[in-house]
Amino acid sequence: xxxxxxxxxxxxxxxxxxxxxxxxxxxxxxxxxxxxxxxxxxxxxxxxxxxxxxxxxxxxxxxxxxxxxxxxxxxxxxxxxxxxxxxxxxxxxxxxxxxxxxxxxxxxxxxxxxxxxxxxxxxxxxxxxxxxxxxxxxxxxxxxxxxxxxxxxxxxxxxxxxxxxxxxxxxxxxxxxxxxxxxxxxxxxxxxxxxxxxxxxxxxxxxxxxxxxxxxxxxxxxxxxxxxxxxxxxxxxxxxxxxxxxxxxxxxxxxxxxxxxxxxxxxxxxxxxxxxxxxxxxxxxxxxxxxxxxxxxxxxxxxxxxxxxxxxxxxxxxxxxxxxxxxxxxxxxxxxxxxxxxxxxxxxxxxxxxxxxxxxxxxxxxxxxxxxxxxxxxxxxxxxxxxxxxxxxxxxxxxxxxxxxxxxxxxxxxxxxxxxxxxxxxxxxxxxxxxxxxxxxxxxxxxxxxxxxxxxxxxxxxxxxxxxxxxxxxxxxxxxxxxxxxxxxx
Amino acid sequence: xxxxxxxxxxxxxxxxxxxxxxxxxxxxxxxxxxxxxxxxxxxxxxxxxxxxxxxxxxxxxxxxxxxxxxxxxxxxxxxxxxxxxxxxxxxxxxxxxxxxxxxxxxxxxxxxxxxxxxxxxxxxxxxxxxxxxxxxxxxxxxxxxxxxxxxxxxxxxxxxxxxxxxxxxxxxxxxxxxxxxxxxxxxxxxxxxxxxxxxxxxxxxxxxxxxxxxxxxxxxxxxxxxxxxxxxxxxxxxxxxxxxxxxxxxxxxxxxxxxxxxxxxxxxxxxxxxxxxxxxxxxxxxxxxxxxxxxxxxxxxxxxxxxxxxxxxxxxxxxxxxxxxxxxxxxxxxxxxxxxxxxxxxxxxxxxxxxxxxxxxxxxxxxxxxxxxxxxxxxxxxxxxxxxxxxxxxxxxxxxxxxxxxxxxxxxxxxxxxxxxxxxxxxxxxxxxxxxxxxxxxxxxxxxxxxx
Numbered sequence: 013x014x015x016x017x018x019x020x021x022x023x024x025x026x027x028x029x030x031x032x033x034x035x036x037x038x039x040x041x042x043x044x045x046x047x048x049x050x051x052x053x054x055x056x057x058x059x060x061x062x063x064x065x066x067x068x069x070x071x072x073x074x075x076x077x078x079x080x081x082x083x084x085x086x087x088x089x090x091x092x093x094x095x096x097x098x099x100x101x102x103x104x105x106x107x108x109x110x111x112x113x114x115x116x117x118x119x120x121x122x123x124x125x126x127x128x129x130x131x132x133x134x135x136x137x138x139x140x141x142x143x144x145x146x147x148x149x150x151x152x153x154x155x156x157x158x159x160x161x162x163x164x165x166x167x168x169x170x171x172x173x174x175x176x177x178x179x180x181x182x183x184x185x186x187x188x189x190x191x192x193x194x195x196x197x198x199x200x201x202x203x204x205x206x207x208x209x210x211x212x213x214x215x216x217x218x219x220x221x222x223x224x225x226x227x228x229x230x231x232x233x234x235x236x237x238x239x240x241x242x243x244x245x246x247x248x249x250x251x252x253x254x255x256x257x258x259x260x261x262x263x264x265x266x267x268x269x270x271x272x273x274x275x276x277x278x279x280x281x282x283x284x285x286x287x288x289x290x291x292x293x294x295x296x297x298x299x300x301x302x303x304x305x306x307x308x309x310x311x312x313x314x315x316x317x318x319x320x321x322x323x324x325x326x327x328x329x330x331x332x333x334x335x336x337x338x339x340x341x342x343x344x345x346x347x348x349x350x351x352x353x354x355x356x357x358x359x360x361x362x363x364x365x366x367x368x369x370x371x372x373x374x375x376x377x378x379x380x381x382x383x384x385x386x387x388x389x390x391x392x393x394x395x396x397x398x399x400x401x402x403x404x405x406x407x408x409x410x411x412x413x414x415x416x417x418x419x420x421x422x423x424x425x426x427x428x429x430x431x432x433x434x435x436x437x438x439x440x441x442x443x444x445x446x447x448x449x450x451x452x453x454x455x456x457x458x459x460x461x462x463x464x465x466x467x468x469x470x471x472x473x474x475x476x477x478x479x480x481x482x483x484x485x486x487x488x489x490x491x492x493x494x495x496x497x498x499x500x501x502x
Numbered sequence: 503x504x505x506x507x508x509x510x511x512x513x514x515x516x517x518x519x520x521x522x523x524x525x526x527x528x529x530x531x532x533x534x535x536x537x538x539x540x541x542x543x544x545x546x547x548x549x550x551x552x553x554x555x556x557x558x559x560x561x562x563x564x565x566x567x568x569x570x571x572x573x574x575x576x577x578x579x580x581x582x583x584x585x586x587x588x589x590x591x592x593x594x595x596x597x598x599x600x601x602x603x604x605x606x607x608x609x610x611x612x613x614x615x616x617x618x619x620x621x622x623x624x625x626x627x628x629x630x631x632x633x634x635x636x637x638x639x640x641x642x643x644x645x646x647x648x649x650x651x652x653x654x655x656x657x658x659x660x661x662x663x664x665x666x667x668x669x670x671x672x673x674x675x676x677x678x679x680x681x682x683x684x685x686x687x688x689x690x691x692x693x694x695x696x697x698x699x700x701x702x703x704x705x706x707x708x709x710x711x712x713x714x715x716x717x718x719x720x721x722x723x724x725x726x727x728x729x730x731x732x733x734x735x736x737x738x739x740x741x742x743x744x745x746x747x748x749x750x751x752x753x754x755x756x757x758x759x760x761x762x763x764x765x766x767x768x769x770x771x772x773x774x775x776x777x778x779x780x781x782x783x784x785x786x787x788x789x790x791x792x793x794x795x796x797x798x799x800x801x802x803x804x805x806x807x808x809x810x811x812x813x814x815x816x817x818x819x820x821x822x823x824x825x826x827x828x829x830x831x832x833x834x835x836x837x838x839x840x841x842x843x844x845x846x847x848x849x850x851x852x853x854x855x856x857x858x859x860x861x862x863x864x865x866x867x868x869x870x871x872x873x874x875x876x877x878x879x880x881x882x883x884x885x886x887x888x889x890x891x892x893x894x895x896x897x898x899x900x901x902x903x904x905x906x907x908x909x910x911x912x913x914x915x916x917x918x919x920x921x922x923x924x925x926x927x928x929x930x931x932x933x934x935x936x937x938x939x940x941x942x943x944x945x946x947x948x949x950x951x952x953x954x
Contacts, residue, residue, distance in 0.1 A: 416868065430859075437880075441878045445874050446873070
């Protein structure tokens with residue numbers, strides 16, 4: 013099926029979805045979609061109300077309440093290399109469900125600068141659809157609006173639906189896997205999410221099934237003052253394969269918005285999961301006002317022998333990013349991969365990296381992290397490679413490079429390597445440098461202006477990671493990198 | 503850190519005795535040290551990868567302190583039977599925490615070079631001590647605060663402007679006590695502009711079965727264009743715990759070399775804080791750890807580039823046998839404005855036995871764009887192909903292992919700039935890997951000792 017045909021099919025899937033996914037909505041502004049918002053504040057009644065509105069079973073409410081009670085005993089983590097202004101958790105509304113019958117805003121509402129940016133990104137309004145071949149579960153604020161391709165996938169036994177639907181339709185599966193990889197006791201934000209998570213995606217790939225298309229969810233924050241607490245759960249049964257895409261954009265807002273999501277992935281024997289993210293939340297203005305706080309807990313458990321989990325992320329947005337997609341390699345011969353490009357500019361702060369926990373014999377992991385800092389931003393890689401005493405024959409290779417594009421930004425590397433078994437071979441390399449004047453001069457000599465030269469060099473620098481992205485994302489991500497860095501060098 | 507309370511109480515109960523034996527300059531620092539230590543006592547201990555290296559536990563046992571300044575008899579000859587030729591040093595000995603100069607030391611010191619007790623330096627040359635003492639350690643850690651609170655004496659090395667010393671100054675610190683003992687040790691090195699000196703610091707303990715704890719703080723000032731090389735060798739028994747901090751400031755165009763070797767001991771925790779303050783300065787830090795039994799060795803480095811066009815190189819290697827534990831923490835910080843920085847850090851670790859553990863955290867913190875910084879860390883076992891190759895050629899497995907481990911360590915040994923010390927270190931590493939008891943047999947200091 014061609015891209016155009018796919019787009020046509022999807023356009024027929026329903027006006028609501030089209031409203032939620034058209035390109036002019038996608039980037040950096042707020043639409044007037046009505047939302048059903050719970051007043052700000054967090055207590056047990058709010059959690060009961062969220063649970064009631066979603067018609068959840070008692071066990072899930074109990075899970076939320078336990079998480080909430082535990083959260084009350086915690087303090088926000090301070091170990092990251094981040095300067096996080098105090099967050100008033102009582103000033104946030106913890107639930108916002110869109111009322112999808114209302115029409116979305118028109119193009120006139122869009123900030124022309126933003127439109128211009130996305131024109132330069134080369135993403136015409138309809139291209140969002142044309143980029144298909146993906147099934148899109150559009151999450152606007154906190155409730156899944158509609159899931160497409162569901163029937164087609166269902167024929168193969170694949171479950172791809174919103175989390176709330178999964179709770180209703182497949183309660184046993186959800187109950188079996190929920191919180192098994194990221195428990196509510198994991199950290200402050202995981203506890204918060206477990207208490208108030210509103211929706212997200214649920215994916216189950218049955219034994220031996222190779223998912224024929226890229227599964228994709230567009231997360232976006234729409235309602236003013238509402239945090240987004242998504243919960244994604246992906247289960248790949250034995251011999252299954254799935255590639256999952258997550259893209260984030262957010263409307264421009266002056267006040268900070270909190271995003272504390274959880275992604276849990278479970279891979280059984282010989283299963284393979286590929287999880288790709290392009291994160292482009294609103295990063296605040298040049299002075300650091302506004303922007304999204306992105307505190308995400310992502311972890312995959314490679315429980316089965318010879319299972320594989322691959323994280324690929326391109327992080328360009330958010331005022332503050334706190335995110336460490338990790339792999340627990342429990343099965344024999346399990347493989348974990350982490351490929352990351354993190355770009356920070358203006359006053360953005362990012363503390364991101366991964367954890368590779370080797371518990372099974374002959375497990376292997378690869379980490380490639382490329383940080384790019386510009387403006388007055390702070391960009392940190394934080395990683396952990398741990399080899400358990402009982403895990404023999406493990407291998408890890410880590411490469412984390414940083415590129416500095418201004419003289420008052422920061423690029424930091426905080427890896428930790430804990431080796432408990434002598435048969436492990438673990439290598440870590442890191443370099444930090446700026447774009448050399450010779451490289452720029454070489455490009456200038458050949459008639460390439462400096463701005464473009466920087467784009468070229470940065471894309472070359474990040475190519476190793478970009479190559480890991482599915483085609484649909486790679487094109488967008490490459491342009492995004494160049495556009496993000498425009499005006500950052502001088 | 504509740505374990506620090508016993509030292510606060512000990513100080514309060516014995517304040518007069520402690521201060522009576524110390525210089526005024528040292529005593530003047532105690533109120534601040536007390537405040538800092540009281541604050542640390544209320545805080546949890548900083549997290550460490552291993553329980554063994556937690557400061558709270560290290561300071562917990564009930565050690566005795568020689569606040570009455572008793573003179574312990576020590577069999578120096580047992581510690582130094584030296585036959586490696588081509589090295590002659592200017593020797594000073596610290597028994598527990600008491601400085602004992604060699605009889606010929608002062609005679610042999612060239613003009614412009616002073617090695618003396620801190621108390622004497624404070625009395626005779628307050629200008630050498632006052633601006634420097636505690637200015638770097640600044641009671642910023644429990645160890646630094648404890649050291650400043652209980653310090654009675656230490657060693658001062660002063661090299662005057664433009665004086666270049668050929669012979670190394672060797673300071674041998676020995677533990678010898680019938681009962682468990684905590685020694686508070688302090689070394690202050692001030693090298694004025696254009697001065698050059700080499701220091702060889704040896705740590706030993708005599709007798710076995712007696713727990714010793716060395717709480718040592720070293721402060722090094724390398725003036726503009728100065729060259730300071732410090733080689734440390736630790737060969738102690740399994741009951742000895744060493745907690746050391748080395749602080750250094752390197753001025754314009756100066757060069758500092760720090761090399762630390764852990765050959766034997768119980769637990770050894772060494773913190774390095776080096777700041778390249780001036781422009782065009784250079785620091786080379788290296789260390790090797792050969793750990794066996796249940797030994798635990800930690801090296802933590804914070805190397806800060808503050809001046810422009812500074813160069814730093816770090817190389818730390820660990821070979822861990824049996825149930826030994828190794829920890830390496832290395833942080834390179836490049837301040838804003840430190841343009842032209844060139845920094846490299848390397849950590850390589852060999853785990854030879856099933857029970858061995860390694861924890862490595864090489865870190866970069868960079869606030870300036872015109873830099874070239876890199877670090878690498880690798881942990882693994884001996885190359886099976888290399889072992890197979892050697893066994894094919896008739897070399898027994900154990901010997902092949904030893905040869906490969908020795909080869910693995912060779913670049914740290916080669917980082918020693920002064921050839922006689924390098925030869926000696928190579929010899930000691932060879933013996934240590936050969937399974938011989940680590941002792942200062944063949945220590946090259948005998949010449950000097952015999953000359954006393």
